[in-house]
Amino acid sequence: MLSIGVLAGLVTAAVAYFIPWLPDAAAEEAGTIDNVYWLATIICIVIFGIVVGVTVYSVFKFRARPDDEEDGSPIHGHTGLEIFWTAIPTALVTAISVYSGVVLVQNEQADPGRRLVEVTAEQFAWSFHYPDEEITTGELVLPVGQQVELKMTAKDVIHAFWVPEWRLKQDTVPGIFTRLLITPTKLGTFPVICTELCGLGHAVMRSRARVLDQAGFDQWVKEQKEAREGGGGGGQGKELFASAGCASCHALADASATGAVGPSLDESLQGKDAAFVKAAILDPDAEIAEGYQSGLMPKNYGDTLSEAQIDGLVEYLLQATGGG
Ligand code: CUA
Secondary structure, eight states: OHHHHHHHHHHHHHHHHHSOOSOOOOBTTHHHHHHHHHHHHHHHHHHHHHHHHHHHHHHHHSOOOTTOOSOOOOOOOOHHHHHHHHHHHHHHHHHHHHHHHHHHHHHTOOOTTOEEEEEEEETTEEEEEETTTTEEESSEEEETTOOEEEEEEESSSOEEEEOGGGOOEEEEOBTSOEEEEEOBOSOEEEEEEEOSOOSTTGGGOEEEEEEEOHHHHHHHHHHHHHHHHSOOOHHHHHHHHHHTTGGGTOEEGGGTEEOOSSOOHHHHTTTOOHHHHHHHHHSTTSSOOTTOOTTOSOSOHHHHSOHHHHHHHHHHHHHHTTOO
8 A cells, every 4th residue: 555655656746846847937926936836736746645545455455356246334434534634634725825825925025116017908918008118018028137016907808917937827807906016037038828718819818028138128118119109111010010919810921920810911911902901900800801700809909009000010011912
């Protein structure tokens, strides 16, 4: 019994430890969250080993012999055992919840100098508004080593914000604000994933989080402001096609995009004019290409892109598909 239990425990421990279930942590808050995970995982492995040991042992030890036609003898339970297996899990679950509470309090220590970013989720897109900088974008860009407060809400249904590398996850709920405090510790680009089944486009409701050094962040802020005020132009349109998320759903040969959620733009924009393309970006459900679903494309491009950016995107798309 003991050896079976130990074997089961070792196999599960190896599965938990050697398979990289989560990417490397990239936020200050992630370390303590990982500790909670490990505490719960280790407790589960030990209990799993005991249960498997007792089960496998009992299956062989107490099975009916081939010539045994009798009913099993009646059992009236075992009070001592029942108290034991109620008390131990109670103590373990209490320990996990107390430790989780401690970690939650630690991770919710707000730094007075934190940056505020307002996050709005809607079917099926994210937008990020920087009130101090007066910028709204479709990707989350943050400077490394500084705490940020995400003040989050949703326009339509419940969504959930998750960046696996930061470990932190929070629902976004229509009508109320939820918040997350994050201190990114690593430079890089990380996925922003919606983890609440929110409709047909849930699987494509992704954006990205980019963590830059302070100089890079300042430069980005400057570029965003210039882009909002300045003009579009084909070059900027191509860049926007990638950064605004068009490429993940639409195919476009010129941008090497192969998305298949929405219609191929090489085909659907044939012979169309600027007015059509602009209307299709701002009010995507007004006209749906045959064979495709309405309601999948985000309706917030009028908020996240400036007029000049949309014009730049339209100009680029016409140029790339040979229309105009
Ligand atoms: Cu939004 Cu899933």
